Amino acid sequence: MLSDIEISRQTPRRPIAEVAQSLGLAADEYHTVGDAKAKVQLQVLPRLASNPCGKFIVVTAVNPTPHGEGKTVTSIGLTQALHALNKRVCACLRQPSMGPVFGVKGGAAGGGYAQVVPMEELNLHLTGDIHAVTSAHNLAAAALDARLHHEIRLGAEAFWQQSGLRPLNIDPERLLWSRVMDHNDRALRQVTVGQGRNNGPEHSSSFTITAASELMAVLALSRDLQDMRQRIGKLLLAFDKDGQPITAEKLGVAGAMTAIMRQAIEPTLMQTLNGAPCLIHAGPFANIAHGNSSIIADEIALKLADYVVTEGGFGSDMGFEKFCNIKVRASGHAPDCAVLVVTLRALKSHAPKPPEDIGAVDLLALQQGFANLVWHLNNVRRYGLPVVVAINRFPQDTEQELAWLQQAAIAAGAADCVVSEAFSHGAAGALGLAQAVLRTLQQPAAFQPLYHPEAGLRASLATLAELGYGAAGVSLSTQAQQQLLEIQQLGADQLPVCIAKTPMSISHDPSLKGVPHDFVIPINELKLNAGAGFVTALAGNVMTMPGLGVTPGYLHIDIDAEGNICGL
Secondary structure (H helix, E strand, O other), rough: OOOOHHHHHHHHOOOHHHHHHHOOEEEEEEEOOOOOEEEEEOOOOHOOOOOOOOOEEEEEOOOOOOOOOHHHHHHHHHHHHHHHHOEEEEEEEEOOHHHHHOOOOOOOOOOOOOOEEEEHHHHOOOOHHHHHHHHHHHHHHOOOEEEEEEEHHHOHHHHHHOOOOOEEEEEEEEEOOOOOEEEOOHHHOOEEOOOOOOOOOOEEEEEEEHOHHHHHHHHHHHHOOOHHHHHHOOOOOEEOOOOOEEHHHHOHHHHHHHOOOOOOOOOEEEEOOOEEEEEEEEOOOOOOOOOOHHHHHHHHHHHHHHEEEEOOOHHHHHHHHHHHHHHHHHHOOOOEEEEEEHHHHHHHHHOOOOOOOOOOOOOHHHHHHHHHHHHHHHHOOOOOOEEEEEEEEOOOOHHHHHHHHHHHHHHHHOOOOEEOOHHHHHHHHHHHHHHHHHOOOOOOOOOOOOOHHHHHHHHHHHHHHHHHHOOOOEEEEEHHHHHHHHHHOOOOOOOOOOEOOOOOOOOOHHHOOOOOOOEEEEEEEEEEOOOOEEEEEEEOOOOOOOOOOOOOOOOOOEEEEOEEEOOO
């Protein structure tokens, strides 16, 4: 079989203008970026306001394993299959971060014969949205440090006279806004800035990967440019010495940050291998961030297509949970059904003693690990959604094990369970899945969120831990308790929660496989994201800046004699 990048290059593409027009965009509602991408302009939204919405399909998965589950492959394969069935369909996916591309995970364009193309353009830079978020975020950090420097250097009175700006009286011990970059770099997790003469004051800081920036969540959750401008103005950057919040608006940097992100708010239109439209917008990482594509992309797709396929990062305890409790609350667009992706090898990995050869036949290990699928199936159904289980088939999978899993999944409550071979056969390999989804969409959905933020942050955390993860409860560190009190004093106690935790387990502990019980979720830190409109809770040992491994992915990436990228 050809490599992913060879398949991407050798498959003929439709002109992107043709893809745009087939989706229903007028010529003045998009502008092309090269020959493979187009930015969709927000002026399309008022025109589409009265259009009915299509059916909304969210793709999620069991807990990920090192063997790969193929959630994006399944999302794209399903989109391709619906397109092959002559359905008006559009996928809405997140833009890949270059951190995983050059690290361990690789790209996020799908794979095999279920891809968004061209895959190298999707995985590297795309139309620069992530770079815009990086620049706007770091502008706020630079502005904050510069304001602190000049106010201390000149003194309050002289600063006011020279600048015409009222001193903010920033507390150097309460700077909240760090810096970001779109690479894995563990050396920047903790840094000291302001060293040297006239560069200070010196203080400790850190770097986070750009996808985890609150600005990325703002981009994903904004409804239009003015909404994004208002959200950026609410970003909490620091506190003054009287304990009052200093926002981006108060610092005077919100307008410039919005100007940097003015084009980033436009979704990027691309296509799948068989020419189905796909809107790429916002960033990944549901383990440390919001981890879903944008409300704007969803709105455009739902108004233009009869079927929209999206996905949440990692398992149903991660991106799907945030999709339901944060994104749906902000957008008002509830899903109509869910697709839950699983593999035989993933379930075997959740057996008490996983087999050494994870691809070998082992029905006992499969049956033991099946509990993880049952948990995720029940978790999705808890939100009132019918669920189709998609078994992403690997070459070593046997008919005996596949048949057992299909029967067991339906007996456990799945609306249907279908083997998908989208990776090997593209649209043809996912036709059965598409037909199962179409049948399931005829069932009524009764969507309901897991918790109600109006009950308060502590109650939301408890409900999410107990119902969302099966925990016995939560425990807040001393720091988190102090931060909770501060959030309450700021009047932000009724915001949704964005849990940052390991994706490798339903719990906070990656070593607890299967379906753990009787554990308590430790909340080490609470962070108010006033612009995004949620509170991030860091559970367990969570790193918001990944690191590169011993043999990172960049070792294989290069250009050939013709200047083509290879090794992705």
